[in-house]
Amino acid sequence: AxxxxxxxxxxxxxxxxxxxxxxxxxxGATPYLFWYVQSPGxxxxxxxxxxxxxxxxxxxxxxxxxxxxxxxxxNLRKPSVHWSDAAEYFCAVGVxxxxxxxxxxxxxxxxxxx
Amino acid sequence: DVKVxxxxxxxxxxxxxxxxxxxxxxxxxxxxxxxxxDPGLGLRLIYFSYxxxxxxxxxxxxxxxxxxxxxxxxxLILESASTNQTSMYLCASSFGLSGxxxxxxxFGPGTRLTVL
Numbered sequence: 001a002x003x004x005x006x007x008x009x010x011x012x013x014x015x016x017x018x019x020x021x022x023x024x025x026x027x028g029a030t031p032y033l034f035w036y037v038q039s040p041g042x043x044x045x046x047x048x049x050x051x052x053x054x055x056x057x058x059x060x061x062x063x064x065x066x067x068x069x070x071x072x073x074x075n076l077r078k079p080s081v082h083w084s085d086a087a088e089y090f091c092a093v094g095v096x097x098x099x100x101x102x103x104x105x106x107x108x109x110x111x112x113x114x
Numbered sequence: 115d116v117k118v119x120x121x122x123x124x125x126x127x128x129x130x131x132x133x134x135x136x137x138x139x140x141x142x143x144x145x146x147x148x149x150x151x152d153p154g155l156g157l158r159l160i161y162f163s164y165x166x167x168x169x170x171x172x173x174x175x176x177x178x179x180x181x182x183x184x185x186x187x188x189x190l191i192l193e194s195a196s197t198n199q200t201s202m203y204l205c206a207s208s209f210g211l212s213g214x215x216x217x218x219x220x221f222g223p224g225t226r227l228t229v230l
Contacts, residue, residue, distance in 0.1 A: 032216045043204055043221030051216065094216050101147065106156035
């Protein structure tokens with residue numbers, strides 16, 4: 001079965017600084033990878049997803065993520081963080097032919113200092 | 115845009131009460147899901163449904179049941195609420211025609227349930 005690890009429970013950055021949130025997955029074949037964001041008091045919203053092709057994926061709100069097969073990683077990045085980016089971020093993995101349910105990581109809470 | 119709505123944003127119930135959480139989606143999605151979210155534990159799947167009247171247990175179904183009489187509506191039922199069911203409950207839906215876990219999930223805003 002596939003699994004997802006988000007090693008950082010909390011990340012604190014200053015507004016305007018760059019951001020990288022880590023996600024590692026465990027699965028034998030090519031996975032389908034997602035990043036979701038949960039703003040305070042809200043449900044989850046899809047930021048971006050990778051199925052195949054270009055390993056650098058662009059998403060909404062200025063985020064991007066890079067799939068690195070050799071490292072089993074799908075890290076989320078943003079060059080300049082805004083205070084409104086403070087939220088919980090979830091990485092998820094799905095597999096072709098698998099169940100209807102993706103596997104979610106435990107989430108990383110992003111704190112943005114002014 | 116897909117819209118997933120949940121009947122309540124906040125709910126306070128007493129131990130032993132029967133609790134209904136309602137979820138409605140407006141995009142004719144096949145799959146619907148109920149998760150609970152607790153700090154440090156992420157999202158844990160309670161039940162999901164891939165068709166009307168069909169349901170499957172997730173990782174933590176104990177103490178919960180579900181109902182899906184119509185395609186757009188998926189209800190979570192706490193038969194006898196207990197304090198350890200105090201949590202955030204998230205409903206989600208996904209298209210399902212291509213099936214499987216490649217589909218994007220669309221989430222509702224969540225219901226924060228407190229059981230006293």
